[in-house]
Amino acid sequence: MFQSFDSHSNPTQHVPRLVALRAELAKRELDGFIVPRADAHQSEYVAAHDARLAWLTGFSGSAGFAVVTPDRAGVFIDGRYRVQVKSEIDLGHFTPVHWPEIKTAAWLREALPEGGRIGYDPWLHTRREINEIERGLLGSEIGLVPVETNPVDAIWKDQPAPPVGQVRLWPDALAGESAADKRARIAALLNRSEAQAAVLTLPDSISWLLNIRGADVPKNPVMLSFAIIEDDGRVAVFTDPAKLGPEIRAALGNQVTVLPPDALIPALTNLSGPVIVDPATAPDQVFRLIESMDTPIREAADPVIMPKATKNSAEIAGMRAAHLRDGAAVADLLCWLEARAPSLADDPLTEIDVCRKLEELRLARGIIDISFDTILGSGPNGAITHYHVSEASDRRILPGDIVLIDSGGQYPDGTTDITRTLPMGNFDPAVRRPYTRVLQGMIAISRARFPRGVAGGHLDALARAPLWAEGMDYDHGTGHGVGAGLSVHEGPVRISRVSDIPLQPGMILSNEPGYYREGEYGIRIENLIVVEPAESPDGRDMLGFETLTWCPIDRRLIDPALMSPAEMDWLDAYHARVLAEIGPLVAETTRPWLDAATRPLARG
Template sequence: MFQSFESHSNPPQHVPRLAALRAELAARGLDGFIVPRTDAHQSEYVSAHDARLGWLTGFTGSAGFAIVTPEKAGVFIDGRYRVQVKSEIDLAHFTPVHWPEIKAAQWLREALPEGGRIGYDPWLQSRREIREIEKGLAGSGIALHPLETNPLDAIWKDQPAPPVGVVRLWPDDIAGETAAAKRERISAHLREVKAQAAVLTLPDSISWLLNVRGADVPKNPVVLSFAIIEDDGHVAVFTDPAKFPSEIRAALGNEVTVLPLVSLTPALTNIGGPVIVDPGTAPDQVFRLIESMGTDILEAADPVILPKACKNDAEIAGMRAAHLRDGAAVAELLCWLDGRAATLDSDPLTEIDVCRKLEELRMPRGIIDISFDTILGSGPNGAINHYHVSEDSNRRILPGEVVLIDSGGQYNDGTTDITRTLPMGDFDPAIRRPYTRVLQGMIAISRARFPRGLAGAHIDALARAPLWAEGMDYDHGTGHGVGAGLSVHEGPVRISRVSDIPLRPGMILSNEPGYYREGEYGIRIENLIVVEPAESPDGRDMLGFETLTFCPIDRRMIDVALMSPAEIDWLDAYHAQVRKLIGPLVAPEVLGWLEAATQPLARA
């Protein structure tokens, strides 16, 4: 079983843990401490060893942080988690804080009006984060203090050990480029900008560079590690050497050295400059160690992150193949759910039942792991953007409810992410309007054609415009980058109001507008898309999107009268492709359902 459904209720130990942390801070002469959600690699998914925020507060979301002072404990969450957090933390002792509307510095100024000493773990905060907080605290009398040891770790007596997942090779034919060629490409960039080396701190960057995959954290097949790549192409990897068996080291060759993590500090204090370090992703401590020796730092983006985001032909081919198998599995699930809708009263079905059925259907298609915990929200749970079903929250699916299913898989040739929303039998017809507006936004992105040089921020409004016309919106980005056999949420590209990274051919993104009515239902429709060159009658350099995901989009909740002929044409053509591409892959008993589910819309 890939997904766990353990209890996420608020156990009584969170309150004594908070008290213990405050006592530890007082003993160190501190007036507060910042507890991030992430680890030293800015990971979205963290190992049990690094799950400090969840251990302290009970919050299980994938983004956020806490700040603890003697009198207050704020849990900072963005729009995705503002419903979820209320059910996971003890509201008598922890206070949800709407972030990024309320910044850490602003909250600290109010919490400590007389000033104070705020500790932070410099391995867990990026240099950019620390700078932003310090800027916001200027003149307040509040000072940030990097700590040599983490006070939360000091009170976490049964903290799990760091993971030691064994590394496997990612085949060159699927990668489309050898590790040696990638190293040369990155080292050539270093020589071009006159840098002697670059410090890599993102595990997916290191895994992509070396054509390896790891097993340190669930869902994301990356190797938790740091690395230094030099201008001659040599790479030193800093991690537990037990992760790299002898056959893997032999395959990597003599230009890749694996060293224990304790070797990282002396390596950083002896590195030659200028050295590239990314202030947005690298720990503050990496900067501090290099700066301690007066070495020149060239602040720039991780030099691997953009090449990794622009997939080559082989990577895109692998993603296409993975999506066809995955789409067939999801189609079989939708067929099964339709069959169950009529018997929900006599044959109960829960959210966890559906999650397990989906994993069962994906298993024969070569899934290695799920790419994130399945978001299976029925009725009011669907309104929680990143809802994670647990034994506590699991609910029976009722007739007439809307069910939102957001899921994905890690395969041996790619990574998938798909969302479908469907009704369980007869439903409130008022849902048709927001559902159709969400669908129109998804289609608008799918059909978009735009000049090269535009970023995600420029096209995000295309997905929102149909909802805006109704006075509606959603509190998450329209799309995130997706790795090829790597992290399902991959930087730096996004489709969102704040993304200024120009879109380039080969970038793979999600396309997932939504609408959520708290306490009632959630709607989201998601396909993955890849940026590709587009034709222009004027010869302009234009880009567009190729759709990678093929699975029926529920037609029953569409208000066809709201759709334009061009939108209907797109959906009909898409469903024709679905029949053609995944029809041969679904079970024979599903084929009739698939044919019916992908028929052209009856035009108003």
């Protein structure tokens, strides 16, 4: 129902599309063009209308961009996608570029002649992105040129229409605060900042602020829209009015005005300042329009981001409830898989089969949608960090395979994200060592206690230290923020080397160290955790984590000899809690398996 197994487009079409784009750029007297994997809201999941990068190149990852010149077409990808990209693009015409190690400006300096003109769509790039590229081009004669119309759209003859998903209300009981109170809270922030208004460009910020949920993009229940909130709490929302029925309009009240998208430009050019605009998330074009009227701009973070990231007790309660049902669904799947393992040679099972089974189990527990494309990689596919199975890549699961399952759901009361790694029958015992090191890193984050003011960047090394001791590492962050019934990947909080945002009670994050051996297998173990106050014997203001995810962690892959008594105590206590929490919720046939899967580790 929810999982898409088809590639984004016909692979044979990408080279003709590249040729057509180059012809269009020549007509416009441009020497190149940047094609981001982005919409005007910097969404992780883009509507079919905005899937320009996938349409042009075939690359389907959730982050990246291409730069096309007359003789080069670089596809810029980070460490998560360096294996995946090679299987999706035509390597005879598109070249993978390791980003951010290779900066866009440095690549352009080498690829373009002096005086080169590189086009970009100012609706699809943030002001911060454009400023960074321009700084890198200083001293060259290469110039960035904003285009009025996107040249990819000009050659995409059957481009899908923008989405018109229907909006639903998010109950105040789950939000823990009315939309009117939220608007008043943000208005108070504007007044303290002496700002007249703020431009909101992130759909999850707008959905959170108004206590609504949308259906414009897959997996993330948001309404694609822009909004302007003024210092008196009034809000103008710019989206297709057909998305909001009479019940929604009545609930929003007369302080919220819904206007069509074409009303945004006049609104931006008629603001009185100062106006808060976030350079990290707002399109460059928003800045350009406001600046065209000499209206004062105050560059600052979206004022909704931190209130949204810091969940209240009602939001956390909804997340706890969703995770219990989800943990039971995943436990049912793990039981089913273990039962299937002995018969794999005679009774074939593929990655898509497992995806469909998991969705069936979640549907039975009230899922609205999956929260992201399920990452289900067996054997070598597990080593592709963000692998997304398609009909073309679907692999038969073989005896002895290591299977990585990273998945989540959007429930009526919360959002989940969980990863488990398991063997299909007998396996190479050499896997136990990296698996145990990954588990130790996950436990280290789970047990962490730290003073207020510590950021995710400070904690990231705790998860990596056991792997570093073995000369291993992983090329992704240790954790990302998670929305409450919103985007499963939510900024700005992270557990990552680059994160300097102090953690605060109520922030929900993933905890997911991993290890990947290209061509063989992948390992990742993930729970969601929420920041909470922690006791301190000397009265310090300390924080720690409450675990939200309850589902067995495979014990067969653990080497207990590598673990400390404290680590084994944590795992045994976790499994005892798993049994107590989801034992009453799993299928009757799963209960004996769950009893065995949560037994204490053998110690000797």
